[in-house]
Amino acid sequence: MRTLLATAAALCLACAGGPAPGGALPPEGSRVLDLSHAYDADTIFWPTEEGFVLETEFDGVTPGGWYYSAHRFRSAEHGGTHIDAPIHFFAGGRTVDEIPPEQLMGEGVSIDVSQVCASDRDHLIGVADLEAWESRHGEIPHGAIVLLRTGFGRFWPDRVRYLGTDERGAGAVAKLHFPGLDPDAARWLVEERGIRAVGLDTASIDRGQSTTFLSHRTLFEKNVPAFENLAGLDALPPRGFRVIALPMKIRGGSGGPLRVVAIVP
Ligand SMILES: [Zn+2]
Numbered sequence: 001m002r003t004l005l006a007t008a009a010a011l012c013l014a015c016a017g018g019p020a021p022g023g024a025l026p027p028e029g030s031r032v033l034d035l036s037h038a039y040d041a042d043t044i045f046w047p048t049e050e051g052f053v054l055e056t057e058f059d060g061v062t063p064g065g066w067y068y069s070a071h072r073f074r075s076a077e078h079g080g081t082h083i084d085a086p087i088h089f090f091a092g093g094r095t096v097d098e099i100p101p102e103q104l105m106g107e108g109v110s111i112d113v114s115q116v117c118a119s120d121r122d123h124l125i126g127v128a129d130l131e132a133w134e135s136r137h138g139e140i141p142h143g144a145i146v147l148l149r150t151g152f153g154r155f156w157p158d159r160v161r162y163l164g165t166d167e168r169g170a171g172a173v174a175k176l177h178f179p180g181l182d183p184d185a186a187r188w189l190v191e192e193r194g195i196r197a198v199g200l201d202t203a204s205i206d207r208g209q210s211t212t213f214l215s216h217r218t219l220f221e222k223n224v225p226a227f228e229n230l231a232g233l234d235a236l237p238p239r240g241f242r243v244i245a246l247p248m249k250i251r252g253g254s255g256g257p258l259r260v261v262a263i264v265p
Helices: 002-016 114-119 127-137 160-165 170-173 183-191 214-220
Strands: 031-034 054-063 067-073 081-082 105-112 143-148 197-200 226-228 239-247 255-264
Touching: 081 239, 127 183, 143 239, 183 214, 197 239, 214 226
Parallel strands: 105 143, 143 197, 197 226
Antiparallel strands: 031 255, 054 067, 081 226, 081 255, 105 239, 239 255
């Protein structure tokens, strides 16, 4: 059947005189990198959240003789690889279903700050870090999706190494230690570089020790969403790739699960 389909597809291409206008998607020779963690019982959520729960409704052979599988899941919006919609920290901001898809796809840059974050878990990724990257790789393009590689993705799903604590509940929040974006750098990315979105491989765009969540607020006032708990950033080149980040379309949602990929030529 697969061979038949392949033959039919080949014939169809041949009769149409070649590939469709615009070429294959993803473009031939390019790689698609998955930047999302899977959701399971080990998925990291904020210490105050329950986590991801998957319940089996049915899994097996039905009385009718066919196989059938179905589950139901329960999850906070903010856990695993997810998007923060602007309304998460700004009353006038867009809800997740209101973010235009055009804002969630575009040219990506990957800024490696893993070295400094390895020696300082509380590092604030500052304008100086971003300018150091620019001096080597050129200016961050207007409308870019900026991915910050702290290196903490390699700790997933070890909560102690990733979050700084495996304690749960409100009392654990003060014990969070992981790097994040400096609010001044958030403002610089929005105002000086006009970015589409920003993401990183930690649990929050503000560092773990933040108590004011000012980077969240700075970004979201300008309707720039954030991607959190990204996976696989170490496989990205500094620039020259595209990002597609499509979240679950929850009406009125402040965020939600995000399937994000990079297309690398
Ligand atoms: Zn979030």
